[in-house]
Amino acid sequence: MxxxxxxxxxxxxxxxxxxxxxxxxxxxxxxxxxxxxxxxxxxxxxxxxxxxxxxxxxxxxxxTKKGRDVAVSIIRNHRLWEVFLVEKLNFKWDEVHDLAEELEHINTHKLTERLDEFLDFPKFDPHGDPIPDKDGYIVQHKDITLSDLKIGEKAVVVGVKEHSKSYLNYLEQQHLVLGAEIIIKDIVEFDATMQILVNNKHVIISNQASKNLIVKKN
The missing domain is CATH 1.10.10.10 (Winged helix-like DNA-binding domain superfamily/Winged helix DNA-binding domain)
Structure with missing residues (x-):
């Protein structure tokens, strides 16, 4: 062990x-x-x-293969517990990381599989990160960040690259949560600050914040 x-x-x-x-x-x-x-x-x-x-x-x-299997198993546990905490215990997405860091080490195969089934086999955690399946397979996709978009382009928030509590709390205050629909209205040439519409609400977002927000183009 x-x-x-x-x-x-x-x-x-x-x-x-x-x-x-x-x-x-x-x-x-x-x-x-x-x-x-x-x-x-x-x-x-x-x-x-x-x-x-x-x-x-x-x-x-x-x-090694053995080491990778252990690492992926821990990540699977972590992300399943985050889903459980958000969906079943009503924690916010900025509250669950530290709790899941403790729970992830309860590495009992039977418990993990029961948890996965109880949650109806989720594919992504509350931050948009893919959950490895029971065989260790993880969906890989090329990340497009909000900062990659141009004026007039539309997208949907699908994940975050930064998991700090302050960043997640900031996103929630701006309604930039998973599934939020975005339209790029303007980009400041000097520092790449963006003016965007988030579900029809005007928001100003810095380049640092936009570089850590993963989106999917519409």
């Missing part, structure tokens, strides 16, 4: 490897987990001993 800390490392390495780069640096892992590089080095050795990662000096860290 793996410890909570080991599972968090595997999950972090998996997410850092999604950009297609072979070999995740220990510095990148340390930054993501807010820990010391020396602590990362020690943990990588433990994970390598368990055949969960492979590591070569100057070439970074890669998950």
């Amino acid at each position: 793996n410890s909570f800390t080991e599972e968090n490392y595997l999950k972090a390495i998996y997410k850092l490897s999604l950009n297609g780069v072979q070999g995740v640096s220990t510095n990148a892992i340390a930054y993501k987990l807010a820990t010391k590089p020396s602590s990362v080095t020690d943990m990588i050795k433990k994970l390598a001993d368990k055949k969960l990662v492979s590591y070569q000096k100057y070439q970074g860290v890669n998950l």
Whole structure:
């Protein structure tokens, strides 16, 4: 059995490897987990001993198949619990991440499958992130952000790249939640600030905020 800390490392390495780069640096892992590089080095050795990662000096860290399976399982648990908390316990989407971080480690196969069935097999979590299926398959799609759109284009909000409580709370205040319909009315040339219509309501959104909002063009 793996410890909570080991599972968090595997999950972090998996997410850092999604950009297609072979070999995740220990510095990148340390930054993501807010820990010391020396602590990362020690943990990588433990994970390598368990055949969960492979590591070569100057070439970074890669998950083995066994390690990937564990990481994807934790992510599946996390996202299913987020759906449960929002849909069944009426938590807001900016309240569930930390709770799901604790619940994700209840890694009992039977419980996970019952939860999935209870929730009617959701495909996405409350933030629009795809939920891995029971075989570990994750839907991959190219992210288009609000900042990619031009004046006059229309889109629907389908996800977020930033999961901080402050950002999600800001989006909710602006009615920029999943399913919200958007029309680009104007873009300021100087700093790319956007004037948009959100469900027929005028909203001004900064470039930093628009770069983290995932949309699908209509």
